[in-house]
Amino acid sequence: MQVNRSVASEARRAQILDATIAVVAEEGFARASFARIAERGGLSSTRLISYHFAGKDDLVAALVAHVVDGIGEHVGARVMAADTARGRLAAYVEGVISYADTHRAPMSALLQVAMAGAGGGAMDAPSDLSHLERILRAGQEAGEMRSFEVAVMASTIQRSVETVPFALQADPDLDCAAYARELVELFDRATRADEMADP
Structure with a gap:
């Protein structure tokens, strides 16, 4: 019972x-x-x-956790399916953008909460970049990626994908698949080792 x-x-x-x-x-x-x-x-x-x-603050914190967990599950499954660091980076970028595209109401709600300065500590804390940093360090260690400052690159990638919900609000017909392809190509070129560059 x-x-x-x-x-x-x-x-x-x-x-x-x-x-x-x-x-x-x-x-x-x-x-x-x-x-x-x-x-x-x-x-x-x-x-x-x-x-x-317990109150509106508790409800909003639960909303934030719900959306963030949804993003993590969606993106994590894609990243885990890739077998190279470059593949995992591409999966991460594509995953975040596809989630923003297919879960517009939750992402819009998350933005509204952020812009209202609500959500408590979950919204005040900076984005957790450890997942991206692990991918980038693994790529460097495997020789797939060139030497660069991991924290700077991870922050740049994260900020790029975080703008997609704003882009969708401005243009609901945005081609998110094409947007993702451009970012994947951009960051692959920015991170890959010289010997893996196009001839």
Whole structure:
């Protein structure tokens, strides 16, 4: 019976998060009141939200964690499937951009939260670049990539992919596959060892 309650609780939390994402993405962070979220989620009362989340800050922190975890799962699977550092770098760039393209509401909600200065420590902390830095160092150690300052390159790559949700807001018809190909080519040329350069 406890398991059933746990499953039901997780389902309700997911329902509330989906409604929150929809309201924030479509109407902006300022409009995301519990009343509006309850209405969008088809909830009978805002008390259902308060039961699962301590307050708006807790709800927004859960939204941020939900979206960030989704990005990690989507991108991580692609990166793990590649068998070279150059392949993993390409998979990372393509993965982040494809997630932004296919999960526009969550990404828009994340941007709204960031622009509102909400989300607590999860939004205040700089992007975790350790995953990119590991890929780049492995590429250098394997001789696939040239010598360069890993921290600088990782930061540049991350900032480039983080701009895609903004680009999509400005141009919803943006060809994300072509955008990704250009960035993959750019950073492959910027990082690969001389002996791997095109003739």
